[in-house]
Amino acid sequence: MTAWRTWRTRLILVFAVLGPGFITANVDNDSGGILTYSQAGAQYGYTLLWTMIPITLALIVVQEMCARMGVVTGKGLSDLIREEFGLRVTFVVMILLVVVNFGNVIAEFSGIAGSMQLFHLSKYISVPVCAFLVWVLVVKGDYKSVEKIFLTASAFYIAYIIAGVLSRPDWHLALVETVKLPPRAVWRDQSYIYMTVGVIGTTIAPWMQFYLQASIVDKGVSVRQYKATRLDVIVGSIFTDVVAWFIIVACAATLFTHGIRNIAEAADAAQAMKPLAGDYAFILFAAGLFNASIFAASILPLSTAYTVCEGLGFESGLDKSFREAKFFYWFYTLLLAAGAAIVLIPNFPLVKFIILSQVLNGVLLPVILLFMLSLINRYELMGKYTNTRWFNIVAWATAIIVTILSLVLVWNTLHR
Numbered sequence: 262m263t264a265w266r267t268w269r270t271r272l273i274l275v276f277a278v279l280g281p282g283f284i285t286a287n288v289d290n291d292s293g294g295i296l297t298y299s300q301a302g303a304q305y306g307y308t309l310l311w312t313m314i315p316i317t318l319a320l321i322v323v324q325e326m327c328a329r330m331g332v333v334t335g336k337g338l339s340d341l342i343r344e345e346f347g348l349r350v351t352f353v354v355m356i357l358l359v360v361v362n363f364g365n366v367i368a369e370f371s372g373i374a375g376s377m378q379l380f381h382l383s384k385y386i387s388v389p390v391c392a393f394l395v396w397v398l399v400v401k402g403d404y405k406s407v408e409k410i411f412l413t414a415s416a417f418y419i420a421y422i423i424a425g426v427l428s429r430p431d432w433h434l435a436l437v438e439t440v441k442l443p444p445r446a447v448w449r450d451q452s453y454i455y456m457t458v459g460v461i462g463t464t465i466a467p468w469m470q471f472y473l474q475a476s477i478v479d480k481g482v483s484v485r486q487y488k489a490t491r492l493d494v495i496v497g498s499i500f501t502d503v504v505a506w507f508i509i510v511a512c513a514a515t516l517f518t519h520g521i522r523n524i525a526e527a528a529d530a531a532q533a534m535k536p537l538a539g540d541y542a543f544i545l546f547a548a549g550l551f552n553a554s555i556f557a558a559s560i561l562p563l564s565t566a567y568t569v570c571e572g573l574g575f576e577s578g579l580d581k582s583f584r585e586a587k588f589f590y591w592f593y594t595l596l597l598a599a600g601a602a603i604v605l606i607p608n609f610p611l612v613k614f615i616i617l618s619q620v621l622n623g624v625l626l627p628v629i630l631l632f633m634l635s636l637i638n639r640y641e642l643m644g645k646y647t648n649t650r651w652f653n654i655v656a657w658a659t660a661i662i663v664t665i666l667s668l669v670l671v672w673n674t675l676h677r
Contacts, residue, residue: 280408281476282328282490284560285469286320286497287415290504291557292372293365295550297463298505299530301456302512304522307431307438308447309460313506314439316464320498322659323630326637326648327470328494331477332487333646338474338629339571341636351572354628361621362468362565366600369561372554374604375528379547385605392601395559400590403580408480414556415497418504420549425507427542430514439506458666464502465663466622467629472564475571479578484646511546562596624671627664634660 290298301309327338334341343351373391374384399407447453473494482490512530516522521533531550535543570577570589577589603609634656638647648656 280412280493281331281473281480281482282324282494283415283497283500284408284411285473285476286324286494286501287418287504288472288557288560289320289464289466289469290418290421290501290508290553291365291369291561292375292550292554293368294463294505295372295508295530295553296524297459298508299512299516300524301460302509302514303516303524303530303533304456305453306513306517307435307510308443309457310435310439310506310509311442312457312460313502313509316461316505317498317502319461319659319663320464320502321495322652322656323465323470323633323663324473324494324498325491326633326656327474328477328490329487329646330633330637330643331474332482332484332490333643335478336474337478337567337571338471338633338636339568341642342632343572343574345636345639345642346632348573354625354632355569355572357621357625358467358471358568359565361625362561363596363600364621365466365468366558366561366565366596367603369554369558370601370604372528372550373558376531376547376551376554379528379531379543388601388604391555391558392597395555396594396597399559399563399579399593400583407579408476411556411559414552415500417552418501418549420545420552421504421511422507424542424545424549425511425514427545428511428514430510435510435513454669458669461663461666465626467625468561468564468568470629470633471568471571472560475564475567475577479567479580487646511542515542558597558600562593562600565596566590566593622667624667626667627660630660630664 330336330338330341336344339351339355342354370388370392374388377387378384398410402410477490516524516530516533524530524533528547528550531543531546566589567577569575569592570586575588576586578586581589583590634648634653637643637656638653640647
Protein backbone atom coordinates (compact mmCIF):
# COMPACT_ATOMS: atom_id res chain seq x y z
CA MET A 262 0.00 0.00 0.00
CA THR A 263 2.86 2.35 0.89
CA ALA A 264 4.60 1.55 -2.43
CA TRP A 265 1.36 2.34 -4.32
CA ARG A 266 1.03 5.68 -2.52
CA THR A 267 4.63 6.54 -3.39
CA TRP A 268 4.06 5.75 -7.08
CA ARG A 269 0.75 7.63 -7.06
CA THR A 270 2.47 10.69 -5.56
CA ARG A 271 5.20 10.48 -8.20
CA LEU A 272 2.66 10.19 -11.02
CA ILE A 273 0.70 13.19 -9.70
CA LEU A 274 3.94 15.17 -9.54
CA VAL A 275 4.89 14.17 -13.10
CA PHE A 276 1.49 15.17 -14.51
CA ALA A 277 1.63 18.44 -12.54
CA VAL A 278 4.94 19.36 -14.18
CA LEU A 279 4.27 17.73 -17.60
CA GLY A 280 4.03 20.40 -20.24
CA PRO A 281 7.03 22.56 -21.22
CA GLY A 282 9.38 19.70 -22.23
CA PHE A 283 6.68 17.63 -23.93
CA ILE A 284 5.23 20.62 -25.81
CA THR A 285 8.59 22.05 -26.92
CA ALA A 286 9.86 18.72 -28.25
CA ASN A 287 6.64 18.07 -30.20
CA VAL A 288 6.53 21.50 -31.83
CA ASP A 289 9.86 20.51 -33.40
CA ASN A 290 7.78 18.23 -35.67
CA ASP A 291 6.37 21.27 -37.47
CA SER A 292 5.64 21.53 -41.21
CA GLY A 293 9.37 21.91 -41.99
CA GLY A 294 10.24 18.87 -39.87
CA ILE A 295 7.45 16.81 -41.42
CA LEU A 296 8.66 17.79 -44.92
CA THR A 297 12.23 16.76 -44.04
CA TYR A 298 11.20 13.38 -42.61
CA SER A 299 8.81 12.78 -45.54
CA GLN A 300 11.59 13.52 -48.03
CA ALA A 301 13.93 11.18 -46.15
CA GLY A 302 11.44 8.32 -46.43
CA ALA A 303 10.48 9.07 -50.04
CA GLN A 304 14.05 9.41 -51.33
CA TYR A 305 15.91 6.80 -49.29
CA GLY A 306 13.30 4.43 -47.89
CA TYR A 307 14.22 3.02 -44.49
CA THR A 308 17.97 3.74 -44.75
CA LEU A 309 17.87 6.99 -42.75
CA LEU A 310 16.09 5.52 -39.73
CA TRP A 311 19.47 5.04 -37.98
CA THR A 312 19.53 8.82 -37.37
CA MET A 313 16.61 8.60 -34.92
CA ILE A 314 18.65 7.26 -31.98
CA PRO A 315 21.40 9.96 -32.05
CA ILE A 316 18.71 12.60 -32.71
CA THR A 317 16.83 11.57 -29.56
CA LEU A 318 19.96 11.56 -27.39
CA ALA A 319 21.04 15.00 -28.67
CA LEU A 320 17.58 16.45 -28.07
CA ILE A 321 17.42 15.08 -24.50
CA VAL A 322 20.87 16.46 -23.60
CA VAL A 323 20.27 19.99 -24.91
CA GLN A 324 16.70 20.30 -23.62
CA GLU A 325 17.61 18.96 -20.17
CA MET A 326 20.25 21.68 -19.75
CA CYS A 327 17.72 24.39 -20.57
CA ALA A 328 15.13 22.91 -18.24
CA ARG A 329 17.68 22.73 -15.42
CA MET A 330 18.74 26.36 -15.91
CA GLY A 331 15.10 27.49 -15.86
CA VAL A 332 14.30 25.56 -12.69
CA VAL A 333 17.43 26.59 -10.75
CA THR A 334 17.70 30.27 -11.76
CA GLY A 335 14.01 31.08 -12.22
CA LYS A 336 15.05 33.08 -15.31
CA GLY A 337 14.69 32.63 -19.05
CA LEU A 338 17.66 32.06 -21.37
CA SER A 339 17.45 35.62 -22.79
CA ASP A 340 17.50 37.03 -19.26
CA LEU A 341 20.62 35.05 -18.40
CA ILE A 342 22.43 35.99 -21.63
CA ARG A 343 21.68 39.69 -21.01
CA GLU A 344 22.81 39.54 -17.38
CA GLU A 345 25.97 37.52 -18.03
CA PHE A 346 27.07 38.77 -21.46
CA GLY A 347 25.59 42.28 -21.74
CA LEU A 348 22.81 44.02 -23.65
CA ARG A 349 24.77 44.54 -26.90
CA VAL A 350 25.39 40.81 -27.41
CA THR A 351 21.79 40.04 -26.42
CA PHE A 352 20.43 42.59 -28.92
CA VAL A 353 22.36 41.00 -31.84
CA VAL A 354 21.14 37.51 -30.83
CA MET A 355 17.55 38.83 -30.58
CA ILE A 356 17.63 40.32 -34.11
CA LEU A 357 18.93 37.07 -35.60
CA LEU A 358 16.38 35.04 -33.69
CA VAL A 359 13.46 37.26 -34.79
CA VAL A 360 14.47 36.88 -38.46
CA VAL A 361 14.90 33.10 -38.14
CA ASN A 362 11.65 32.62 -36.24
CA PHE A 363 9.69 34.85 -38.60
CA GLY A 364 10.75 32.62 -41.49
CA ASN A 365 9.53 29.63 -39.48
CA VAL A 366 6.19 31.33 -38.72
CA ILE A 367 5.69 31.82 -42.46
CA ALA A 368 6.52 28.13 -42.99
CA GLU A 369 3.84 27.11 -40.47
CA PHE A 370 1.12 29.21 -42.13
CA SER A 371 2.23 27.73 -45.44
CA GLY A 372 1.66 24.29 -43.84
CA ILE A 373 -1.82 25.34 -42.68
CA ALA A 374 -2.65 26.56 -46.20
CA GLY A 375 -1.30 23.38 -47.87
CA SER A 376 -3.04 20.96 -45.50
CA MET A 377 -6.42 22.71 -45.80
CA GLN A 378 -6.15 22.86 -49.60
CA LEU A 379 -6.02 19.05 -49.51
CA PHE A 380 -9.55 19.25 -48.09
CA HIS A 381 -10.50 21.82 -50.78
CA LEU A 382 -10.48 24.85 -48.47
CA SER A 383 -8.86 28.00 -49.89
CA LYS A 384 -5.87 29.48 -48.06
CA TYR A 385 -7.66 32.85 -48.15
CA ILE A 386 -10.13 31.35 -45.68
CA SER A 387 -8.02 28.88 -43.67
CA VAL A 388 -5.02 31.13 -42.94
CA PRO A 389 -6.89 34.23 -41.60
CA VAL A 390 -9.33 32.09 -39.57
CA CYS A 391 -6.52 30.02 -38.01
CA ALA A 392 -4.44 33.13 -37.29
CA PHE A 393 -7.39 34.71 -35.49
CA LEU A 394 -8.13 31.55 -33.46
CA VAL A 395 -4.48 31.25 -32.42
CA TRP A 396 -4.41 34.94 -31.42
CA VAL A 397 -7.55 34.58 -29.28
CA LEU A 398 -6.18 31.43 -27.61
CA VAL A 399 -2.92 33.07 -26.54
CA VAL A 400 -4.08 36.63 -25.80
CA LYS A 401 -7.29 35.72 -23.94
CA GLY A 402 -6.09 32.55 -22.16
CA ASP A 403 -3.90 32.15 -19.07
CA TYR A 404 -0.87 29.83 -18.86
CA LYS A 405 -2.77 26.80 -17.53
CA SER A 406 -5.55 26.89 -20.14
CA VAL A 407 -3.11 27.50 -23.02
CA GLU A 408 -0.85 24.67 -21.83
CA LYS A 409 -3.78 22.22 -21.70
CA ILE A 410 -4.66 23.02 -25.31
CA PHE A 411 -1.01 22.68 -26.37
CA LEU A 412 -0.75 19.30 -24.61
CA THR A 413 -3.91 18.15 -26.41
CA ALA A 414 -2.39 19.26 -29.73
CA SER A 415 0.77 17.26 -28.86
CA ALA A 416 -1.33 14.12 -28.36
CA PHE A 417 -2.75 14.46 -31.91
CA TYR A 418 0.68 13.55 -33.31
CA ILE A 419 -0.48 9.96 -32.73
CA ALA A 420 -2.17 10.42 -36.14
CA TYR A 421 1.25 9.90 -37.76
CA ILE A 422 1.83 6.70 -35.82
CA ILE A 423 -1.52 5.34 -37.04
CA ALA A 424 -0.75 6.52 -40.62
CA GLY A 425 2.56 4.65 -40.40
CA VAL A 426 0.78 1.45 -39.36
CA LEU A 427 -1.84 1.82 -42.12
CA SER A 428 0.91 2.16 -44.73
CA ARG A 429 1.81 -1.52 -44.05
CA PRO A 430 5.60 -1.15 -43.89
CA ASP A 431 8.22 -3.89 -43.75
CA TRP A 432 8.52 -3.87 -39.93
CA HIS A 433 11.55 -6.17 -39.78
CA LEU A 434 13.53 -4.07 -42.27
CA ALA A 435 12.51 -0.82 -40.54
CA LEU A 436 13.69 -2.07 -37.13
CA VAL A 437 16.97 -3.42 -38.54
CA GLU A 438 17.72 -0.11 -40.32
CA THR A 439 17.04 1.77 -37.07
CA VAL A 440 19.84 0.04 -35.16
CA LYS A 441 22.53 -0.42 -37.83
CA LEU A 442 24.72 2.10 -39.62
CA PRO A 443 24.36 2.31 -43.41
CA PRO A 444 27.06 0.79 -45.68
CA ARG A 445 30.09 2.95 -46.48
CA ALA A 446 29.11 3.18 -50.15
CA VAL A 447 26.20 5.55 -49.41
CA TRP A 448 28.57 8.22 -48.06
CA ARG A 449 29.79 8.84 -51.61
CA ASP A 450 26.29 10.12 -52.43
CA GLN A 451 26.24 13.87 -51.71
CA SER A 452 22.43 13.96 -51.70
CA TYR A 453 22.37 11.25 -49.02
CA ILE A 454 24.81 13.24 -46.87
CA TYR A 455 22.70 16.38 -47.36
CA MET A 456 19.54 14.54 -46.31
CA THR A 457 21.30 12.98 -43.28
CA VAL A 458 22.44 16.41 -42.12
CA GLY A 459 18.94 17.78 -42.73
CA VAL A 460 17.23 15.03 -40.69
CA ILE A 461 19.62 15.45 -37.75
CA GLY A 462 19.81 19.23 -38.06
CA THR A 463 16.04 19.73 -38.05
CA THR A 464 15.86 18.33 -34.52
CA ILE A 465 17.33 21.15 -32.44
CA ALA A 466 16.42 24.75 -33.24
CA PRO A 467 17.49 27.91 -31.34
CA TRP A 468 13.89 28.93 -30.55
CA MET A 469 13.28 25.67 -28.67
CA GLN A 470 15.82 26.48 -25.97
CA PHE A 471 14.37 29.94 -25.34
CA TYR A 472 10.77 28.72 -25.31
CA LEU A 473 11.41 25.74 -23.02
CA GLN A 474 13.24 27.78 -20.40
CA ALA A 475 10.74 30.68 -20.55
CA SER A 476 7.74 28.36 -20.19
CA ILE A 477 9.30 26.54 -17.23
CA VAL A 478 9.82 29.92 -15.53
CA ASP A 479 6.28 31.02 -16.49
CA LYS A 480 4.88 27.81 -15.02
CA GLY A 481 6.78 28.39 -11.77
CA VAL A 482 8.47 24.97 -11.60
CA SER A 483 10.60 24.73 -8.43
CA VAL A 484 13.89 22.89 -7.74
CA ARG A 485 11.86 20.32 -5.78
CA GLN A 486 10.07 19.40 -9.01
CA TYR A 487 13.29 19.19 -11.04
CA LYS A 488 13.29 15.37 -11.40
CA ALA A 489 9.73 15.42 -12.76
CA THR A 490 10.70 18.23 -15.16
CA ARG A 491 13.64 16.18 -16.41
CA LEU A 492 11.28 13.25 -16.99
CA ASP A 493 8.97 15.62 -18.92
CA VAL A 494 11.89 16.53 -21.22
CA ILE A 495 12.93 12.88 -21.73
CA VAL A 496 9.36 11.66 -22.44
CA GLY A 497 8.75 14.57 -24.84
CA SER A 498 12.01 13.94 -26.74
CA ILE A 499 11.32 10.21 -27.10
CA PHE A 500 7.69 10.70 -28.16
CA THR A 501 8.49 13.33 -30.79
CA ASP A 502 11.17 11.12 -32.36
CA VAL A 503 8.91 8.07 -32.34
CA VAL A 504 6.50 10.23 -34.38
CA ALA A 505 9.37 11.25 -36.72
CA TRP A 506 10.28 7.54 -37.11
CA PHE A 507 6.72 6.71 -38.18
CA ILE A 508 6.63 9.61 -40.68
CA ILE A 509 9.78 8.24 -42.38
CA VAL A 510 8.36 4.70 -42.28
CA ALA A 511 4.99 5.78 -43.75
CA CYS A 512 6.68 7.55 -46.68
CA ALA A 513 9.21 4.75 -47.19
CA ALA A 514 6.44 2.13 -47.34
CA THR A 515 4.33 4.11 -49.81
CA LEU A 516 6.17 6.79 -51.78
CA PHE A 517 9.65 5.19 -51.96
CA THR A 518 8.23 1.74 -52.76
CA HIS A 519 6.24 3.20 -55.68
CA GLY A 520 9.05 5.36 -57.06
CA ILE A 521 7.69 8.74 -55.92
CA ARG A 522 10.85 10.62 -54.91
CA ASN A 523 10.19 14.37 -55.16
CA ILE A 524 8.20 16.25 -52.52
CA ALA A 525 8.10 20.06 -52.72
CA GLU A 526 6.11 20.55 -49.51
CA ALA A 527 4.73 18.41 -46.69
CA ALA A 528 1.21 18.42 -48.17
CA ASP A 529 2.57 16.66 -51.29
CA ALA A 530 3.41 13.59 -49.17
CA ALA A 531 -0.19 13.29 -47.97
CA GLN A 532 -1.55 13.78 -51.51
CA ALA A 533 0.77 11.16 -53.00
CA MET A 534 -0.05 8.71 -50.21
CA LYS A 535 -3.80 8.71 -50.94
CA PRO A 536 -3.89 6.20 -53.82
CA LEU A 537 -1.15 4.07 -52.21
CA ALA A 538 -2.29 3.67 -48.61
CA GLY A 539 -5.96 4.60 -48.81
CA ASP A 540 -8.19 7.45 -47.65
CA TYR A 541 -7.63 6.87 -43.93
CA ALA A 542 -3.84 7.21 -44.17
CA PHE A 543 -4.27 10.32 -46.35
CA ILE A 544 -6.71 11.94 -43.91
CA LEU A 545 -4.50 11.16 -40.90
CA PHE A 546 -1.34 12.46 -42.60
CA ALA A 547 -3.07 15.64 -43.82
CA ALA A 548 -4.84 16.23 -40.49
CA GLY A 549 -1.53 15.65 -38.70
CA LEU A 550 0.11 18.29 -40.89
CA PHE A 551 -2.65 20.78 -40.11
CA ASN A 552 -2.37 20.08 -36.37
CA ALA A 553 1.43 20.39 -36.45
CA SER A 554 1.31 23.63 -38.44
CA ILE A 555 -1.30 25.43 -36.33
CA PHE A 556 0.39 24.16 -33.15
CA ALA A 557 3.78 25.54 -34.26
CA ALA A 558 2.15 28.75 -35.56
CA SER A 559 0.96 29.30 -31.97
CA ILE A 560 4.28 28.50 -30.31
CA LEU A 561 6.89 30.13 -32.59
CA PRO A 562 5.60 33.74 -32.31
CA LEU A 563 5.07 33.12 -28.59
CA SER A 564 8.65 31.88 -28.21
CA THR A 565 9.93 34.95 -30.08
CA ALA A 566 7.89 37.35 -27.93
CA TYR A 567 9.18 35.66 -24.75
CA THR A 568 12.78 35.84 -25.98
CA VAL A 569 12.73 39.49 -27.05
CA CYS A 570 10.89 40.68 -23.93
CA GLU A 571 13.24 38.84 -21.59
CA GLY A 572 16.31 40.02 -23.48
CA LEU A 573 15.24 43.67 -23.50
CA GLY A 574 13.71 43.70 -20.02
CA PHE A 575 10.00 43.99 -20.90
CA GLU A 576 7.21 42.27 -18.95
CA SER A 577 6.14 38.94 -20.48
CA GLY A 578 4.03 35.89 -19.66
CA LEU A 579 0.64 34.37 -20.41
CA ASP A 580 -0.56 35.00 -16.86
CA LYS A 581 -0.11 38.76 -17.35
CA SER A 582 -2.92 40.85 -18.84
CA PHE A 583 -2.64 42.83 -22.08
CA ARG A 584 -2.29 46.00 -20.00
CA GLU A 585 0.53 44.52 -17.86
CA ALA A 586 2.54 43.18 -20.83
CA LYS A 587 1.60 45.40 -23.79
CA PHE A 588 4.85 44.97 -25.72
CA PHE A 589 4.73 41.16 -25.28
CA TYR A 590 1.21 40.84 -26.69
CA TRP A 591 1.59 43.46 -29.42
CA PHE A 592 4.81 41.90 -30.64
CA TYR A 593 3.15 38.45 -30.65
CA THR A 594 0.22 39.91 -32.62
CA LEU A 595 2.55 41.56 -35.17
CA LEU A 596 4.50 38.34 -35.83
CA LEU A 597 1.31 36.32 -36.20
CA ALA A 598 -0.42 38.82 -38.51
CA ALA A 599 2.65 39.44 -40.69
CA GLY A 600 3.40 35.71 -41.05
CA ALA A 601 -0.18 34.97 -42.12
CA ALA A 602 -0.30 37.97 -44.47
CA ILE A 603 2.87 36.97 -46.37
CA VAL A 604 1.47 33.49 -47.11
CA LEU A 605 -1.56 35.19 -48.72
CA ILE A 606 0.57 37.26 -51.14
CA PRO A 607 0.20 35.75 -54.64
CA ASN A 608 3.48 34.41 -56.11
CA PHE A 609 5.54 35.31 -53.03
CA PRO A 610 8.82 33.27 -53.10
CA LEU A 611 7.94 31.28 -49.99
CA VAL A 612 10.46 28.50 -50.53
CA LYS A 613 13.42 30.90 -50.84
CA PHE A 614 12.37 32.77 -47.70
CA ILE A 615 11.96 29.56 -45.71
CA ILE A 616 15.35 28.25 -46.92
CA LEU A 617 16.96 31.54 -45.83
CA SER A 618 15.49 31.14 -42.35
CA GLN A 619 16.88 27.58 -42.15
CA VAL A 620 20.35 28.83 -43.14
CA LEU A 621 20.22 31.48 -40.40
CA ASN A 622 18.94 28.79 -38.04
CA GLY A 623 22.10 26.80 -38.71
CA VAL A 624 24.32 29.84 -38.15
CA LEU A 625 22.62 30.85 -34.89
CA LEU A 626 22.35 27.42 -33.24
CA PRO A 627 26.10 26.94 -32.49
CA VAL A 628 26.20 30.39 -30.85
CA ILE A 629 23.21 29.56 -28.60
CA LEU A 630 24.73 26.20 -27.61
CA LEU A 631 27.99 27.93 -26.60
CA PHE A 632 26.05 30.43 -24.46
CA MET A 633 24.16 27.57 -22.80
CA LEU A 634 27.27 25.55 -21.99
CA SER A 635 29.01 28.63 -20.58
CA LEU A 636 26.02 29.51 -18.39
CA ILE A 637 25.27 26.05 -17.04
CA ASN A 638 28.86 25.55 -15.88
CA ARG A 639 28.95 28.76 -13.79
CA TYR A 640 28.89 27.69 -10.16
CA GLU A 641 27.80 31.14 -8.94
CA LEU A 642 24.72 30.79 -11.17
CA MET A 643 23.86 27.08 -10.90
CA GLY A 644 25.43 26.01 -7.57
CA LYS A 645 25.45 22.22 -7.24
CA TYR A 646 23.35 21.92 -10.43
CA THR A 647 26.23 22.63 -12.83
CA ASN A 648 27.03 19.88 -15.34
CA THR A 649 28.94 16.87 -14.02
CA ARG A 650 32.15 15.94 -15.85
CA TRP A 651 30.47 13.11 -17.77
CA PHE A 652 27.46 15.25 -18.67
CA ASN A 653 29.86 17.97 -19.88
CA ILE A 654 31.62 15.46 -22.11
CA VAL A 655 28.29 14.34 -23.60
CA ALA A 656 26.99 17.93 -23.82
CA TRP A 657 30.12 19.30 -25.50
CA ALA A 658 30.25 16.34 -27.90
CA THR A 659 26.57 16.97 -28.75
CA ALA A 660 27.20 20.71 -29.21
CA ILE A 661 30.25 20.12 -31.46
CA ILE A 662 28.47 17.50 -33.62
CA VAL A 663 25.29 19.60 -33.94
CA THR A 664 27.43 22.68 -34.73
CA ILE A 665 29.34 20.84 -37.48
CA LEU A 666 26.10 19.44 -38.93
CA SER A 667 24.46 22.88 -38.84
CA LEU A 668 27.40 24.48 -40.66
CA VAL A 669 27.48 21.66 -43.22
CA LEU A 670 23.74 22.16 -43.77
CA VAL A 671 24.33 25.91 -44.29
CA TRP A 672 27.18 25.22 -46.74
CA ASN A 673 25.16 22.64 -48.71
CA THR A 674 22.09 24.91 -48.81
CA LEU A 675 24.09 27.85 -50.13
CA HIS A 676 25.83 25.71 -52.79
CA ARG A 677 22.90 23.69 -54.11
